[in-house]
Amino acid sequence: xxxxxxxxxxxxxxxxxxxxxxxxxxxxxxxxxxxxxxxxxxxxxxxxxxxxxxxxxxxxxxxxxxxxxxxxxxxxxxxxxxxxxxx
Amino acid sequence: xxxxxxxxxxxxxxxxxxxxxxxxxxxxxxxxxxxxxxxxxxxxxxxxxxxxxxxxxxxxxxxxxxxxxxxxxxxxxxxxxxxxxxxxxxxxxxxxxxxxxxxxxxxxxxxxxxxxxxxxxxxxxxxxxxxxxxxxxxxxxxxxxxxxxxxxxxxxxxxxxxxxxxxxxxxxxxxxxxxxxxxxxxxxxxxxxxxxxxxxxxxxxxxxxxxxxxxxxxxxxxxxxxxxxxxx
Numbered sequence: 001x002x003x004x005x006x007x008x009x010x011x012x013x014x015x016x017x018x019x020x021x022x023x024x025x026x027x028x029x030x031x032x033x034x035x036x037x038x039x040x041x042x043x044x045x046x047x048x049x050x051x052x053x054x055x056x057x058x059x060x061x062x063x064x065x066x067x068x069x070x071x072x073x074x075x076x077x078x079x080x081x082x083x084x085x086x087x
Numbered sequence: 088x089x090x091x092x093x094x095x096x097x098x099x100x101x102x103x104x105x106x107x108x109x110x111x112x113x114x115x116x117x118x119x120x121x122x123x124x125x126x127x128x129x130x131x132x133x134x135x136x137x138x139x140x141x142x143x144x145x146x147x148x149x150x151x152x153x154x155x156x157x158x159x160x161x162x163x164x165x166x167x168x169x170x171x172x173x174x175x176x177x178x179x180x181x182x183x184x185x186x187x188x189x190x191x192x193x194x195x196x197x198x199x200x201x202x203x204x205x206x207x208x209x210x211x212x213x214x215x216x217x218x219x220x221x222x223x224x225x226x227x228x229x230x231x232x233x234x235x236x237x238x239x240x241x242x243x244x245x246x247x248x249x250x251x252x253x254x255x256x257x258x259x260x261x262x263x264x265x266x267x268x269x270x271x272x273x274x275x276x277x278x279x280x281x282x283x284x285x286x287x288x289x290x291x292x293x294x295x296x297x298x299x300x301x302x303x304x305x306x307x308x309x310x311x312x313x314x315x316x317x318x319x
Contacts, residue, residue: 016237017190017235018193018269020191020192020193020194020195020269021191021195024195044144069144069148069149069151069152070144072145072148072181072188074180074186074187074188074235074236074237075188075190075235
């Protein structure tokens, strides 16, 4: 039987990769008065709804999709949350 | 020698390349739509600049899944020539034919400029007509051109003389101030181990016609032509 899943995927730059956009936002936050902000790193957020037979298969699917397309492993890491929304 | 220029939705330097290969050099040139798979008639594949698939997700990320890419990988693995310019270089890294990645320019600007480049190796089919350490001027036009790779990859590229072009001063000095986008080691273009695949951010096709003011890029096309023609 097929289940419907909703996945929230977070793609972040690897720590070794400089994030100039994050640095620019950090400087904006300083202008706003938030001197205490030590670092800003900007990533991507992707939501995806799909069918899978069970949770293990759903995880496997998201992993594959992230690795093949959504993230570039040379510069990015990813993590995700999965919710069964069949009901 | 037959050139094939891959056209993706969003490519915009395809006809500039054809103006050089067909117009200036008089070589047979075929525009190859990204849905095509039969490219065996082509000797030299050029993946041109532009914004394939609107640069959505990451530059070159979606182009990777076009049908023509599988044939391009086979073409490259058989030892035939592939040149990726700007977005074409980004696509070559996304499909894994060249290592590393091209990420957002360090200063966050889209840079449209003319830059000095040092020719680091002339032992390649692509650069045989230049002289070693020659300084040439080519245009760049990109927002994501900062070459990045892990330290082991950079070391491998350097140890094997796979860095072909480096951002430099007009005198050939390699320093941060001559690095427009923050590329590691001022890298502007690299090749694979075998030397048949070249990826570069600068645009040689935009500097190949003296009418446009500069022609330092023409030698790149002439180099590859002289090598491939003499092999036939």
